[in-house]
Amino acid sequence: MIKFQNISKSYGHSIVLDDISFEIKQGEFVVLIGPSGCGKTTTLKTINRLIEPNKGKIFINGKDITKVNPVELRRTIGYVIQQIGLFPNMTVEQNIAVVPKLLKYPKPKWQEIVHNLLELVDMPYEEFAHKYPSELSGGQQQRIGVLRALAASPPIVLMDEPFGALDPITRDSLQEEVKHLQKKLKKTIVFVTHDMEEALRMADTIVFMNRGKIIQMASPEELLQNPADPIIKSFMGRHMENENNAPKLLAEDFMRTKVLKVPKTSHTLECIELMSRRDVNSLIVLNDDDTYAGTVTIEAIKAHGKAGREISELLSEDAVTIHRKEDARQAFDKLLASSSNYVIVLNDNRTVAGLITRTSMAKALGEALWGEMKS
Amino acid sequence: MNFLDFIAGNYIDIQLSLLRHIELVGISVLIGMMIAIPVGIFLSRHKRMSGPVLAVAGTIQTIPGLVMLGFALILFGIGRLPALVVLSLYAILPILHNTFTGITQVDQSYIEAGRGIGMTSRQILYKVELPLAMSSIISGIRISTVYIVSWSTLAGLIGAGGLGDLIWTGLSSYNSNYILAGAVPSAILAFAFSGLIGLLQRMLMPRGLRGVRV
Structure with a gap:
């Protein structure tokens, strides 16, 4: 749909875009990302001819865009900028209707568009249409900014760090809304960001740029798994780390090894004493050869235990066990499916290796995502 | 003869002078606007020329x-024409200056948004820049008007009429009643114009801009 052919752009001696060629398919959500000064915004702005390249051609649906009047071209391409840029002298309705009016749509038609679009983002017409941008929150303003870009139903929408100035919560919900709108309205979106998380979340295809060149163009998954260049790795930071170090997470990566184990021959009283001292409500019971025998719970002892008896009588074998080399995912599935709070991890010889609890799972997930956690 | 009696006695003369004065102010400010606003817009498009012109x-x-x-006087002789030429020249600068800065100070993001969604430069000027610069332009007009009200009194010297006539008559005949009859209405006139234009400024300012920096 959009085809870049050997695009170069320089200002004086500094080269901003260095012979860039790539293609964006219809309905694709493409995110341009890279360190500042990498040329991502310049690339975006060449599409609606806000910036004219020195060399190369850009085709939209096979048509060389330099053959189209830039003003006409821009009216068929939505444009959203970071500073939002809603006209402060116009109401919400007037702002959304700007492009339809430029295109001389009759009044009933653009009014209908405004109604429909506001509905799409859950901002009732009666409440918002006649407000001015200064009367809206930042998030609401950018929603209107997005609607303004969509008003003349352009097949392509360009977004230049549209959520960069918003707080994280508003950004999250807007990301979701835009992704949703894109799918629903089947738009081709070219989106510039420097936030890798945003890119991974929104993109069908990520174009990673550095120093005016495309380093890699790939799906988010592909980019995470096979980054083409160290700079991509460093840019992805925490998103990369765990993918590299532990391509496959095992049950043993998530277990805690300090667990309370008692021999089958222990007596009920000492078990109760141990449980109350360590503040737990069940113990792992071992056979004489240290292999796993089962568990004993405080409830079982209270209900059936008699003082001085061996706990072997109260043994339960209901607890879920898993081999330490099994996929962590299976351990999680089992843990989540079972009613108990833990899964017991066994070694090859059926001795107890450790325990995965909901807490240790959450902690391990946290570490995988955000690196080493305190405490 | 006290001042009030003097006014009562020369009521028609004073009224004529006042109307003449308003006319002088109105015409010269209007001419000033017609020159200054287009030139200010032009300079905002060609910023390099703005330094020398300003x-x-x-x-x-x-x-x-x-x-x-x-x-x-030397160039155009006696009468209203030379006065109007001079007063119009004086009216230009505040309006020119405020038009230019008003437009150039419009936040670039609005202009980029306008360009990006497919406005022509003319549309950006009329739909974005001028509305956002309006407040600044009107306050330029206000400053010019107040200046011109007071400078118009000089025009009496070269036979252009207006309240200046009364003042010069008073000065040359040591008649303080004449001086006051010229000076007081012209002071009131300055206040009145200033207040009126201020009101206009507030009325023309879109609701969305009140209390917002542009």
Whole structure:
């Protein structure tokens, strides 16, 4: 749909875009990302001819865009900028209707568009249409900014760090809304960001740029798994780390090894004493050869235990066990499916290796995502 | 003869002078606007020329009014024409300056948004820049008007009429009633114009801009 052919752009001696060629398919959500000064915004702005390249051609649906009047071209391409840029002298309705009016749509038609679009983002017409941008929150303003870009139903929408100035919560919900709108309205979106998380979340295809060149163009998954260049790795930071170090997470990566184990021959009283001292409500019971025998719970002892008896009588074998080399995912599935709070991890010889609890799972997930956690 | 009696006695003369004065102010400010606003818009498109042009306009402003009137007298003779030429020249600078800065100070993001969604430069000017600069332009007009009200009194010297006539008559005949009859209405006139234009400014300011910096 959009085809870049050997695009170069320089200002004086500094080269901003260095012979860039790539293609964006219809309905694709493409995110341009890279360190500042990498040329991502310049690339975006060449599409609606806000910036004219020195060399190369850009085709939209096979048509060389330099053959189209830039003003006409821009009216068929939505444009959203970071500073939002809603006209402060116009109401919400007037702002959304700007492009339809430029295109001389009759009044009933653009009014209908405004109604429909506001509905799409859950901002009732009666409440918002006649407000001015200064009367809206930042998030609401950018929603209107997005609607303004969509008003003349352009097949392509360009977004230049549209959520960069918003707080994280508003950004999250807007990301979701835009992704949703894109799918629903089947738009081709070219989106510039420097936030890798945003890119991974929104993109069908990520174009990673550095120093005016495309380093890699790939799906988010592909980019995470096979980054083409160290700079991509460093840019992805925490998103990369765990993918590299532990391509496959095992049950043993998530277990805690300090667990309370008692021999089958222990007596009920000492078990109760141990449980109350360590503040737990069940113990792992071992056979004489240290292999796993089962568990004993405080409830079982209270209900059936008699003082001085061996706990072997109260043994339960209901607890879920898993081999330490099994996929962590299976351990999680089992843990989540079972009613108990833990899964017991066994070694090859059926001795107890450790325990995965909901807490240790959450902690391990946290570490995988955000690196080493305190405490 | 006290002042009030004097006014009652010369009521028709004073009224005529006042109307003449308003006419002088109105016409010269209007001419000033017709020159200054287009030039200000032009300069905002060609910023490189703004320095020299604003400097020339500023220099005109520093030439004493009497000297200017003298020149105008030599060039155009006696009457309203030389007065209007001089007063219009004086009216230009504040309006020009405010038009230029009003437009150039419009936040670039609005202009980029306008360009990006497919407005022509003319549409950006009329739909974005001028509305956002309106407040600044009107306050330029306000400043010009107040200046011109007071400078118009000089025009009496070269036979253009207006409240200046009364003041000069008073000065040359040591008659303080004449002086006051010219000075008081012209002071009131300045206040009235200023208040009126201020009101206009507030009325023309879109609701969305009140309390917002642009």
